[in-house]
Amino acid sequence: MxxxxxxxxxxxxxxxxxxxxxxxxxxxxxxxxxxxxxxxxxxxxxxxxxxxxxxxxxxxxxxxxxxxxxxxxxxxxxxxxxxxxxxxxxxxQIIDAIPTTYQAPTDRINLLIVGGALGRKLFPKLCLRRLHCYRPKCERSCTLFNRPAQNTKTRQK
CATH class of the missing domain: 3.40.50.2000 (Glycogen Phosphorylase B;)
Structure with missing residues (x-):
């Protein structure tokens, strides 16, 4: 309507x-x-x-x-x-801030996931599932931050 x-x-x-x-x-x-x-x-x-x-x-x-x-x-x-x-x-200013080379982190990886209402529950699940698939190849710890609604949830993998 x-x-x-x-x-x-x-x-x-x-x-x-x-x-x-x-x-x-x-x-x-x-x-x-x-x-x-x-x-x-x-x-x-x-x-x-x-x-x-x-x-x-x-x-x-x-x-x-x-x-x-x-x-x-x-x-x-x-x-x-x-x-x-x-x-x-x-x-x-953004273009000027882009580094010419990329140095992968050697310790902890922090992921911040943001999205609209349709993705707030789906994206964290998919990311955690994908991280689990790569876990054997990845020696570093990962921390996932998700803001699904009014409270912030943190999950470590």
Whole structure:
């Protein structure tokens, strides 16, 4: 019901403002504007910063003028989508801070897992399962920090 009201409001705004293109960055807040734009035949562009196309972006990808993505391989993208790899935007300060070489840690590895509501229970389980698979190959200790809801849980492996 709220999405339908959002689409109606977005259509009114788009008709009044008359944008030449509507760009969506995914997530449910983008749904009304993208649905309204495509129903009014306004060109749309999607940017997906992850390696897997998100649910909302998947809905609109096939009809989008471009699907700009941060990674060369974009999973779960519908057939016919016009995919263009552009990378993810980074400020110059971030680019300057990237080391030219990587030195692997020799003692403890600390993992901080953050995610939205859909991943807060799944990601820690998957990470712990994967760490267990590599444990025989890994001599160092791992600590996993997860913030699933209102309390912080720490588990050591």
């Amino acid at each position: 709220q999405l339908a009201a959002g689409v109606r409001a977005a259509k009114l705004f788009i008709r009044e403002w008359q944008p030449d293109v509507v760009i969506g960055f995914g997530g449910y807040p983008a749904f009304p504007a993208m649905r309204a734009a495509q129903s009014l035949n306004i060109p749309t562009i999607i940017h997906e910063q992850n390696a897997v196309l998100g649910r909302v972006n998947r809905v609109f990808a096939a009809k989008a003028l471009h699907v700009a993505c941060g990674f060369a391989d974009l999973a779960k993208c519908p057939k016919g989508a016009n995919i263009t790899t552009i990378g993810n935007p980074l400020r110059q």
